[in-house]
Amino acid sequence: MKPVYITSDNIITSLGFTTAENMESLNNHISGLKMVDDPRLYPSPVILSLVATDLMENRFSGILAKFKKDTPATHFTRLEKLFILSISEALSKTGTNPNDPRTILVISTTKGNINLLEERYKAVFNHRRIFLWELGRIVAEFFGFRNAPVIISNACISGLVAIITAARMIQTGQFEHAVVAGGDIASEFVISGFQSFQALSPHPCKPFDKERTGLSLGEGCGAMTLTSSPIASEEPSVIYAGGAITNDANHISGPSRTGEELSLAINRALAKASVAPDEIDFISAHGTATLYNDEMEAKAIGLSHLTPVQVNSLKGYWGHTLGAAGLIESVAAIHSIRSGRIFRSEGYDQPGVSVPLNIIEHHESKPVNRCLKTASGFGGCNAAIVYQKL
């Protein structure tokens, strides 16, 4: 199997438009979760992490000029703009060529342009725009990708599935380079749905905490470039070392009672990476802050003999960004490997799961060689990836 190097990346959230801006906000203990009172998003105020629209529009105009596009910005949806901005930053820092027939684009999203179901957009965008393949086509066309994009929509693990899919295609030699991007926007569709589940916290979410009462939603986009043949760089090389996906086969909306299936995904990812549990330096957990998710994750971490390992969830900074989460949080984990800086699990105060975890309570600088990233979602799906410094 060919090695898979991660050569560049981007994060767009409420905390910034570049990976550097986002990591600086984390380092400064800034959370993007705010009480938002916007009737276009929900009838009553709700905690959200939203990308700054004016800054987004500004940057997008710049990108249109840079790529010499005549299409006006109003012809792109909010999510398309996020995808294009995210991919353009990732591409600007690497030699990956979209036009190369050996390059594939993999896109992850749970709901795509779902806001186009709203009446106010009906006259603005063609009805085709609601289909995820059309979103993929528009993004791919913008950059001139030669191959049709692979589009993954697999609930909250979509981002990790997209990365695993791209990495496998490189490992088996189907492609040499991949651009992986994941995004979702805040919409009334999604907010009202989670609210109907009573899954949203009235306060900024508190992953793994005793007082946690649910998740906080966020929007954003993340991107990374993968390759089997990296160009020389001063930064330490980080690779995708292994990944796996499993299913609970238990319930479509409730997580496993035992955590065995997430644990299986973790064990398989570790085995693929030839890494023992005590060689993992920290875990970037899914940590949505719902009662059941965090409990299940803690059990899985226990079953995989990882309880001594430091763990955080970054959802307290930018919320649960759904199809973007796997990408954004993987990029942050890779940044932690490169910089040797791991971040406080924002929102955490006191232990709140039945298996004792080593939650990161303060930012810390330490050598980080290997990180485990996990995710779980509706439909009973689980995914795990090991990232490693070479």
Added chain:
Amino acid sequence: MDLIITSYCQIHEKKVVLNDRLIYFMENYLTFADFLKSVYKQEEINYPKFYKMDSVSKLGFLATELVLREKPITGYRSDAMGVVLSNSSASLDTDILHNESIKDRASYFPSPSVFVYTLPNIVIGEICIRNKINGENAFLITEKFDGKVLDNYIRDLFLNSEVEACLCGWVELLGNKYNAFIMLVEKAGIPENGPETVFKPLRFTVENLNQLIERN
């Protein structure tokens, strides 16, 4: 690696085809839900959770039931089985239902039992629960059925994961247009089908996939 299709089912255009045999045809039905219910009853499937599913899950569930009736997967470990499905509209058919429930502020009643189905991979979850499948799963979106995308994904899984057998295919529904095409893919060289099956395994290739979905 040589992979073979050992059983397949297609539900479209008012009919159910199982391993090349037309097993059900219903000329007239009021709603698509009636059609699905009628297939469920005719095939004597007993799984009360069926009635709670959204239409696209029912469609994928029924096709899978029939595929596995002809070629059971009891010989595999639950974590060596995978499910990889694809379609064009994701969960749009059910998204529209959820959207209807939030359109009007005077009657604002989003329902968790509808919302949970507004993700395309929920049908995979239903299939995994029914058949106790714990292995790899993924949902891919393509404009039309694309044998190449599916073939690439499945081949990588067999080469590069613990998967030893995989349910895969297409489960599309939007309004009154539907097409489910689900198959069981196994490694060539496994013991042949039991005497009760008449289907001669087909090689799992892009060409065969693209032809098979058009055959019936």
